[in-house]
Amino acid sequence: MRTHFCGLIDETLIGQTVTLCGWADVARDLGGVCFIDLRDHEGIVQVVAEASEADGNAEVVATAEKVGYEDCLRITGTVRARHSVNAKIRTGQVEIVATSIEVLNKAEPLPFHHHENPGEETRLKYRYLDLRSPDMQRKMRTRTKLVSALRHWLDARGFQDIETPILTKATPEGARDFLVPARMHPGEFYALPQSPQLFKQILMMAGFDRYYQVARCFRDEALRADRQLEFTQLDMEFAWVSERDVQDLVEAMIRDVFRDVAGVELAAQFPRMTYAEAMRRFGSDKPDLRIALELVDVAELVRDSGFAVFTGPAADPGGRVAALRIPGGASLSRKQIDEYAAHAGKYGAKGLAYIKISETGEISSPIQKFFDEAAFAALVSHVGAGNGDIVFFGAGKYSTVSDFMGAVRLKAGKDFNLVADGWAPLWVTDFPMFEWDDEAQRYVALHHPFTAPSVDDEADLRANAATAVSRGYDMVLNGNEIGGGSIRIHRASMQSAVFDLLGIGAEEAQAKFGFLLDALKYGAPPHGGIAFGIDRIAALMAGTESIRDVIAFPKTTGAQCLMTDAPSPIADAQLAEVHVQVRPRASSAAQ
Structure with a gap:
């Protein structure tokens, strides 16, 4: 339907006939001459519809006069040098003299204008309109470039992209799981993965050595500007490594990717700071050093x-x-x-x-x-x-x-x-192994229960649990944790000791993590890894504080998709198929 993209028309095409498709960003009728700013995902170009004695063109002008905001158009015309240059846009040196304007779809009056600043609820309800805006197109393209650059970097260094299951087993630690009823197993449930953590560890035990995945993850937790119920992370795992092996390699990756995607030069060596120092000096385990x-x-x-x-x-x-x-x-x-x-x-x-x-x-x-x-x-x-x-x-x-x-x-x-302006990366290391939960009256893992302690002796860990330090590490950038990882436990006896300290007894551990404990018995190598938040990194590169601006279809802070009206009730017949019955919500008086 088209020969060129709107935003890529330049002086090299002067005199040529082109066909463009896009939306009317602005339409101006000056009486006999109409101007249309035609927009697609590459940018905007000015189109002129004007009548002349030589070729008439009255029909084109008549069509242009009726063009409205966000009408979907197909325009054919000749590229010429623009009389009044617009230095603010990439195509500002040229314009298209229309010989044909076809209205592919007339837009009804819109609930908001791209040049306005509608509330976020309006933007999310009409997300397809919001995503058309040049600013959102730029942000989403930044995300695309980021993921592409990460894949290219890792593929070139021998990492294998391996998919792990989406329907998996519920875990007792971290945020709440999203549960999926198993139709073929009445009364039983899958869980959507909070991360591919255990599967990637097992891949190291299976001899794959270097793994990565651009993974979708799900956590049923409160939403903030930097959190969503479903999110994307670059998941990585390495066999036969120490902390510094992992840190040095991924630091080089982040440095190269920021240079290639965002044109940003990060420090040649990221500073390191212990968790204790970060909390003492800045009151945060992700301090903004700017x-x-x-x-x-x-x-x-x-x-x-x-x-x-x-x-x-x-x-x-x-x-x-x-x-x-x-x-x-x-x-x-x-x-x-x-x-x-x-x-x-x-x-x-x-x-x-x-x-x-x-x-x-x-x-x-x-x-x-x-x-x-x-x-x-x-x-x-x-x-x-x-x-x-x-x-x-x-x-x-x-x-x-x-x-x-x-x-x-x-x-x-x-x-x-x-x-201060600029970029301030940082490694935060030596996290506490556990923290005490006063309400539950037990220890909880500060990172997760598969993180290795800095000591190799289980008796030492048990005796000094309150002060034990883990082999965990986070990468922080401008006050945002963009990556977190650790060296993992690779011996079954140590994993059992950690479970025990977390209040997970032997029987419960076998029921929930038996497959991991069994795998650790058969020559599991030392291994470690890290996961980077794609959404957070893309938001930083795009210059926005909310990850919702770099996710195509995010949820609101109330955990809803306003565009599709999800979540929504399910018919009783469909619930019956998966052996689920919804209990009536308790009345406010009963609560």
């Missing part, structure tokens, strides 16, 4: 104050009192300070103390009265506060304080324009 602000521990300086909110955590080995100095923060009003406290409250803070020092050196602080003059001066000096600054303080359990002070740090970085 923000220079750091947390400062002040427990020793407030231990003897009269402020009970500080003295309790300062004396508790599991507590923390941390400060964050914000240059120029004295400009914050009391209302804005309260907004920071409310923001910290979302991450577990019960309050946010502060010291504000005006440009003239005047101090305003609700905690000053709890310190003698010398102690207060020492505190101000220790955190490096000066005129024009504000210092926020958090106190409580170490992990909670780290979380909410880290959130305050990120907010301050954005509010005060303290986020």
Whole structure:
């Protein structure tokens, strides 16, 4: 139907006849002369419909006069140099003089215009219209280039692309599984994979050595800007490797792919930081190093104050009192300070103390009265506060304080324009093996239960579970975890010990992971791997904060597809086929 793409018409085609297909982005009738900006996935080109005494062309002009926004068109015409050059578009040196305009499909009035900024719900309900916009076309093409570049890089280095099952076994760790009833096995269910983790480990035991897969994964969890119920990851696994073997290779891959796809030069050597250091300095295991602000521990300086909110955590080995100095923060009003406290409250803070020092050196602080003059001066000096600054303080359990002070740090970085330009990659290593779940009264795996501990002896791990360090590692970029992995457990005895520490008894472990435990008994090699979030990397490359902008058909934060109205009820007859009966929802009174 067409000879060329709209966005690829250039000066080399001047004088030639071309046929284009696309949508009317803009149509302007100037009385006898009509201009149509015709758009396809490659871009926009200007089309001119004009009548002349020599060839008439009145019918073409008449058709052009009736063209509306988003009409689907097929246009034939001659390429000529444009009188008024448009340097903002790739085809701005030329235009098409139409000799034929065919309306393939007339568009009804649209619910929104691409040049407007409709709400996200409207965009997702009419996703097919939203995806037509040049901005969304650019973002989705960035994703396509990313996946293609990753595949090319890995194929060239001997990795095998192997598919793993979508219908698999439910797992007891991590997020909730999506369950699929098995029609041929009444009362039994498959689960959609949260990741290909166990299958890729078994592939290493099967001798495939280097595996990858662009894998679809499913997790029934709360949605955020960087999370979806279904997502895509580049899954990788290596046999006969140490941590550094994996890290060095994938770091080179990410560096090359960012250069090829986004034209970005990342650091020649990514810095490394332990989990403990990242939490201490930045309050996050995925710190954004573009923000220079750091947390400062002040427990020793407030231990003897009269402020009970500080003295309790300062004396508790599991507590923390941390400060964050914000240059120029004295400009914050009391209302804005309260907004920071409310923001910290979302991450577990019960309050946010502060010291504000005006440009003239005047101090305003609700905690000053709890310190003698010398102690207060020492505190101000220790955190490096000066005129024009504000210092926020958090106190409580170490992990909670780290979380909410880290959130305050990120907010301050954005509010005060303290986020430097550029790219800041980082390896975070030496994660804790376990963390204690107060509600469940047991350990849970910080990464997953197949991550190897840094010790080889099971007795040592059992004796020091609270402080055990794993062989896990994450790649972080501009405050986003873009990849996470670890060296895996490759001995059945160690895997059983980890299951036991996680409260998974021998009988349960055999029922749920017997196939893995059996495989580990037959010469399983040392192995490790990593998985990269395709959606997150594509969003970073495309310059958007939401992964929904680089997923063709994402779900809302309410876990719905507004375009198809999913999820939706299923007819009783269809449910009966898979031996499922829906229980009535409990009334609010019963709840």
